[in-house]
Structures are given as C-alpha cells and as structure tokens.
Amino acid sequence: MEFDREVGRVADQAGRTGEQAQERFARAGSVSATAAAPDGAVSVTVNPGGRLRRVSISQAALRGGADAVAQQVMQLAATATRRSGDKVYRALAPVLGPAGEDHLFSLGYEPLPDDELDEDDMSDDRGLR
Template structure:
C-alpha cells in the first residue's frame, strides 16, 4: 500500500486551517475581564491572556491607605487573571480536541473549579458570562 504524501500533507494543512478558523471564531468572543470592588472604589481590567490593562480608582479608594489599596488591586488583578484564563480555556478547549485541556493547562489557562476562592464584595464581568461550574471530583 503506497502512501500519497502530497494528499496526506494537504489533509493536515486543511485540518490546521480549519482549527485555526475555529479558534479565531472562538477567540473573537473573548474580551477583557473586569473586576470591581462592590463599593466601586477600585476596578481592574485584564486582557484574555492575563495582562493587566487598566486600573481605575475613585477618591474613596485612597481612604484605606496605600498598603490596603495595593493589596486590593493585587487581589482583584489575580482573580481577574484567573477568570481570564478560564475564559480562554472555555473558548479554546472545544477547538483543540481531546488533548486541548492539557495543553491549555500547561499555558496556565484552567477552568475555575467550585473551590476557587473569590474575593468578598467583588463583582466580575467576562464577555463569555460566568464560567461553567465543574462538578466536584
């Protein structure tokens, strides 16, 4: 049985192109994730890859002192980054096939589980809505 190398290479190229198009369509739905303290004094924005892109403060944010403000910004940014990674995971896992979740996890894009600690009095927004809840194992 002879193998037609050109045919096989064309088939691989078609699968790569199809996967690329599917991934691009899913990624178009992923936008920044915002995290905001419930009182609205501090908010952060994180891009899908986890890069902090904006920090917004009101005068009320300064009332607790510099250390408390820094801690709140870091906590909001960390949680928003985890949520951005979960959004990336949610968007790309269906496209990447059976090994996709493992590859995404190696990049730090993991779904949020039911035990993920949330910051109290914090509101988060993601263009994909809340991440799906995974059953406890």
C-alpha cells in the same frame, strides 16, 4: 507521495481548527476580564495572561492607604486573570480537543467554577458554556 498527502491533511486540519477558533473568539467577544471590589472603589481589567489593561481607584479607596490599595489591586488582578483564562479556555478547548486542553492548562487557561465568575461572565458568554 504519501508524505505529501499527510502534510496536506495536517495543513487542512490546522486551517479548519484556526477558523473554528476565530469563530469562537468572535462569538465570545473580548477575552479581557474585570474584577472589582465589593464597594466598587477599585477595579482592575486584564488581558489574557494578566497584563493590566485598566486600573480604577476611587478617592475613597485611597483613604485606606497605599499598601491596602496595592494589596487590593493585586488580588483583583489575580481574580480578573483567572476569569480571562476561563474565557480563553472555553473559547479554545472545544476546537483543540483533549491534547489542546492539556496545553491550555499548562498555560494557565482553565475553566472556573460558576461561583467564581461574575454576572457579566455568566450572561455574556454568547452560548460558549
């Protein structure tokens, strides 16, 4: 009987945590992130974990050569991946607690210092910071 009660309690807690996480993701909006070159000639958008969603390369960027463009795409993808990880972390960490935060860190989702976020990340947080 006590085992069944404990299983029910854990199931209820997991359900509440899932609902809270869904609410936070709904408030956060998209957890994809974009990074762009200072001149805007190259931009990269990724989903959490770094999966590419979009890469934009202008004609001007192509003048620098394929190797330079490839290097810039890789650097921007890494920046966007860190930003996306920050969004996931800030949405989930409050509902998962300290053990959940450790798990998020182990998956590469961690908060970034404000100086590594772009203006869209800073202004589009919908109260999650």
